[in-house]
Amino acid sequence: MKMLEEMGYPVIQTGNFFNGKGRYAYMDTKATFKVIIELLERFDE
Known part of the structure; x- marks a missing residue:
């Protein structure tokens, strides 16, 4: 997410x-x- 924000998205x-x-x-x-990009992150327990 941070990388995309730094690229102006x-x-x-x-x-x-x-x-x-x-x-x-x-x-x-x-x-x-x-397109709109969806990023997903799932945390391990």
Whole structure:
């Protein structure tokens, strides 16, 4: 996420899933790639 932000792609939304055992972020890359990128991270217990 940090790398994409440094490249000029802003975060649209972030949040948690799996009862806080993971998180997601949507990055706005529409100007370059014509898509919104979803990043997912799940934490090991």
